[in-house]
Amino acid sequence: MTAVAPQPTGSSIRTSKRTEILEARPVNLDGFVEEWPEKGLVAMESDYDPQPSVRVEDGRIVELDGRTRDRFDFMDTFIADHAIDVETCEEAMAVPSVEIARMIVDPRTSRADVVAVGRGLTPAKILDVVKLMNVVEIMMGIQKTRSRRTPANQAHSTSAKDNPIQVAADAAEGAVRGFAELETTLGVVRYAPLVAIGLQVGGQVGRGGTLTQCALEEATELDLGMRGITAYAETISIYGTESVFVDGDVTPWSKAFLASAYASRGIKMRFTSGTGSEVQMGNAEGRSMLYLEIRCILMARGAGVQGLQNGSISCIGVPGAMPGGIRAVAAENLVASWMDLECASGNDQSFSHSPMRRTSRLLPQMLPGTDFVCSGYSAVPNKDNMFAGSNLETDDYDDWNVIQRDMQVDGGLRHVREDVILQVRNKAARAMQALFVELDLPPITDEEVEAATYANSSDDYPDRDVLADLEGARSVMERGITGLDLVRFLERAGFGDVAENYLKVLRQRVSGDLLQTAAVLTADFVPLAAINDANDYAGPGTGYRLTGERWDELKKLRHVTSAENPEEEVV
């Protein structure tokens, strides 16, 4: 153990004026902790992680990272039997780690070749490779291995009062600003049907083809999906150790079964995992955070799920407190991408008191681009964020748009004129008002519609009769209301274009196109996935480039001075 200096107490010690200023900086409200590798409190460099090894006998992996099959835990078994290509693993494992790391960075090695060698690697070998890479090399890797060519972004739309009108208005604004996916969750779970309806309606008002989900316990989440009230699911947690899996009352086999259940209903789904969850749940089995996360990523691939939300997610405080922790978080996004999974790459949890640190934590995903840079970005003020706050929130919209313009990178958003935002917020609230009449739910007043149009937070809305709403929510479930019913009601209530958008989203589950890796819908309802929009980055001048109409769109900001007349702003 290192010596521990006592915290300075009282005023007897004289400090410099500069120290006083530094002490008062927001970054010093953040928590930082020394490594403790024996307990797994270490980001990615631990002597306690296993050494890479693999051995195949009779077409079966019989040794994995120093363990023989008789000593496998269920993660080892699942990974050996489902995730790793038996035919290629011995050859792939024989390639020196430094060679593989260079393949990832070298633009002349294709994504396909990098993915192919990755299919034969064990968790310890993958860790051995990414440990050789600094954060810029990791970003190079993400740029090349991201599965979808065009980056996108995901938002949270929630309400501290579970107000469905607020959720609808903020979903509409988020959609028109560019989020491809919208996610909600609840304070009071019984409110879920109304809030999920608000998210869906708002999303289809803001931009047709936006996909929505409601993060809840698994049975309700699946139920809302099967009814067509939501379009996809993401909160399907997996873990890096057997003991934490069992504590979570699931196994790799139960989760693989659930993945197929979603696909059998035509519903897009991805798993969720992240560094720090095992140590936070008290059973890291003495392994580094990134080693355990790589086991999660391979488990996800083995289950055949199309994608993964990772990047520490709700545990970001744990790697964030460790030396090299944010590098490890970028590395886990790289590994998910390299393993050919859709990657919704975090940046979704309150992380730091320091604006500088919040931004630096974001750049390893935003600059190279990921399938969803945030998973998600809070499209409501953080005090309304029922996921406990995000790394980005509504106050940051203009900063985000300026960073996109400064760096000429596409973070999935755009500046939208005030009149357009007010129009979609108002329309979303009116659509909800009409829908609540059709559904015989507690009325939404004109005052609430007006509030939704101009609001910032839940404080700006009249309070609703919560008990009446909850009774209405119960009746929506009991009456077996489906997405199809909502389409019919919206059409009947005079919101034909919203109904049409919603119906087109529902029709997608018949085609199954959204089940493919990294699929999203464009505004023209064209499915865009890692098949028809496969990432083709191969060095400078290739891959996704921010040019043309999209670049012109991102040049617009709230205030840009006209070149012809410096007294005017460009609209």
Added chain:
Amino acid sequence: MTNNVTELTPADYPLSINRPELLTTPTGKSLDDLTMAAVVAGEITSEDLRISPDTLALQGQLAAAAGRRQLADNFTRASEMTAIPDAEVLAMYNSLRPNASSAAQLEDLASRLESTYSATTCAALVREAAQVYADRNLLAEED
């Protein structure tokens, strides 16, 4: 589960745009039948908005063609599961939780998947789980 079409290639994706003629609902409707007029007329039910096992097989072909064999395997299990009612799918999922089922109960589940739903790959997954759960002491006591 077989379609009398040639193997799909990545160029066929998205099927909803490039190969809509291959897509039918479990109720035999085409994508073009799923119009707003039909919805308003009450001619469309939730059953008409489900994916068919044949469509999942087609998406499996695309996943395999893109080099994603595990995703293709997932679609194979999913195509088998389309026949299982929602509530039973959830019950089956719950029975695969750790310490939730005995060896005999998991074998019963596997048999039911095979005999009632012809879900052979799902049954294989359940039997594999039963073996691992036995090795890792994650089975419920026999009744």
